[in-house]
Amino acid sequence: MHTFLRQVKLLLALPHSFAWRLFAGMLLLNLLVIGLAAFTIHEDRHEHENRARITVQNLSQLLANDLGDVFDRSDLLMHTVVDEVEKQLAKGTLQPAQLAVFLKQQRTYLPEIITLRVTDANGLIRYGEGIPAGTPVDISDREHFILQRGNRKAGLVIARPIKTRISNEWAIPLSRRISYPDGRFAGIVAITIPVSHFVRQFSQLDLGSHGLIAMRSTDNISMARFPELHEGGGAIGQFSISEQLRSLLKNNPASVTYVATSPTDQIERIYSYQKLGVYPVYVVSGLATRDIMQEWQKDTVQIAALVVLFSVMTMLFARLLVRSWNRQLLVSGTLLENEQRLGFALESGNFAVWDWDVASGKVELSNVGKRLFGYDTDVSSGHIGEWIARIHLDDKAHVRACTKDHFRGRTENLSVEFRIRCKDGSWKWILARGLVVNRAADGKPLRMIGLHSDISERKRAEEELRLSSTVFNLADEGMVVTNPQNEIISVNPAFSLITGYAAEDVIGQNPRLLSARTHSKEFYKELWSALIETGSWSGEVLNRKKDGEAYIEWLTIKRVLNEQGELTHHVAIFSDITARKAAEDRMRHLALHDALTDLPNRALLNERLEQAIIRARRDKLCLGLLYFDLDKFKPVNDTYGHEVGDWLLKSVAIRVAECVRESDTVARVGGDEFVVLLPILDKAKDALAIAEKIRAVLGKPFKFAELSFDISASIGVGIYPEHGTDSKTLTHNADTAMYQAKKNGRNRVVLYHAGMQQD
Missing domain, CATH: 3.30.450.20 (PAS domain)
Structure with a gap:
């Protein structure tokens, strides 16, 4: 501050006409800088606060x-345990050893938890690791137990933190209710996650x-x-x-x-x-x-120091300027040239300055310019011919043409972009601006000054932009860009190829014009919610082309934000996956159906049988399972060949399917073996009636061209739950009854009973 005041006094000691004007200008400049600094400090504080808000929100x-x-995985684990316990209860009683092994295995899937335990209906912990020997621990007074006991629809309960009675540490309890098959309360599955x-x-x-x-x-x-x-x-x-x-x-x-x-x-x-x-x-x-605010305070101190330094430097500069001004008054002959050089440099910016004596060809380059091209500052700038030789071959003609135009007065100044080779052999893009400042009486240029600026980064950015545009236009995936109001502002050619809409058809429109109107409001609500929360969304969408054809697309949408976190665009990329989805559906169908008859195969039959047993057990219903194979099929197949045999199997499938309901399942499980699943029966004898109907229809002749075949079926019948409460037992017993039918002379229906032995 002392230096600053000393410089002010020196300025005021100069002649008033110039010193006072300079002092006033410098004072205004410093006040402007101080104001800008204060504004910057204020805005910087807001920026720090806003960043902190975004950071804490993220x-x-x-x-x-x-x-x-963590809670999702905990709930999934408890679901699994509840299903296992209720499955054992449905069989009559719990299997302690089996349940202990199951709980130990399940606990490995969630290492964060302290305990995974199962209580009885009285709140006594019966199963799980780390249970003290002797009297079981009673948790019937715990909140999570009371809520589950009192409400069969409580679902997942996350209770208040507790101090565990076994480990005596703070933990958060989670629980789910266990019910007997009749709905009575049987206890809970509880997980405790340590607060630590x-x-x-x-x-x-x-x-x-x-x-x-x-x-x-x-x-x-x-x-x-x-x-x-x-x-x-x-x-x-x-x-x-x-x-x-x-x-x-x-x-x-x-x-x-x-x-x-x-x-x-x-x-x-x-x-x-x-x-x-x-x-x-x-x-x-x-x-x-x-x-x-610590970082903001550091920034504030730095800005204040720079303001003080600027003020001191401006006063020093003002002093030097006044002295220079006085010297320049003595050399008025060079004043105009210096003013032109200074004015052009100030107009163009603080770049590399060059001075070309056109007559001699000598070029003077500032130290900044020498460093720009990799040369030492003490090296001579050289002749114009040397610099022309360094210009890229593809750019020389253009540079010469622009220079000639300026020499002849066709342009006010020279402005040309070109590549030039640096000392290390690398190339830089340069923007050269120049002006002829001295001409001969006949208009021939004598002296030219100008600036060089490095525009390599700008050129690279332009090339990246061109490449991005090329990718956008040549991509196989459709691309759509919308503004924050979700109005389409750009689409690529692949979009038109996939949807049939030209760009002019959709610009300014909302992307919903592509909708096939099949997705629910909840689907789009979840889509936009995920997009806003995470910044992107991906998934399958059913849309419609311009000609009305529906297609399935894999769609990815991303939000584009500016530096302030404000939405600027949405970008969507999609591809037509209709053919792939159809192929997947076909493969899934082939995996679960017999290739010859198109009937369900053994895998699909087992899946439907398991589901039917679960439903029958829940609703206390019975179901039927018919196992049969064809009598006298092998002689037909051996005598007339596989073509006739295959035709006969397909004909059998058609006749059997006509004997059952849509809710029933007819499956082919082997060469000439078939199974019929009757998932809903009012009484067991209904299954025998359907079996007799199948036996009768298969006993009628099958005609192929001029041939006629007489075959029959041996059918075994099993009823759930009388002949088996699980799929394996029921299947085995129905198969046993079928073999009994064959043993008894074939072409008959046999109902399984406990005394049968499979031949």
């Missing part, structure tokens, strides 16, 4: 996704010196926190909510970001609450304002 979203995944697991996960994140992360229930009970608190509102299991937060969550229950001072440690933070999807849990991230 952190909460990331944690919400991770924690939601979440604290360790939170501690690994960079939160600054005073940041925090917490997990709270939707009824504002603290479930986990880092840094940990052992008392007060933030302690585990404690209730705490401010009126400010209560009001914000009322209007924005899914997520909210706000600034508040913590009553616990009196630290102001930017908080972001994010709800974990369908779970009654929030994750809270908080970054301390003092941590966020």
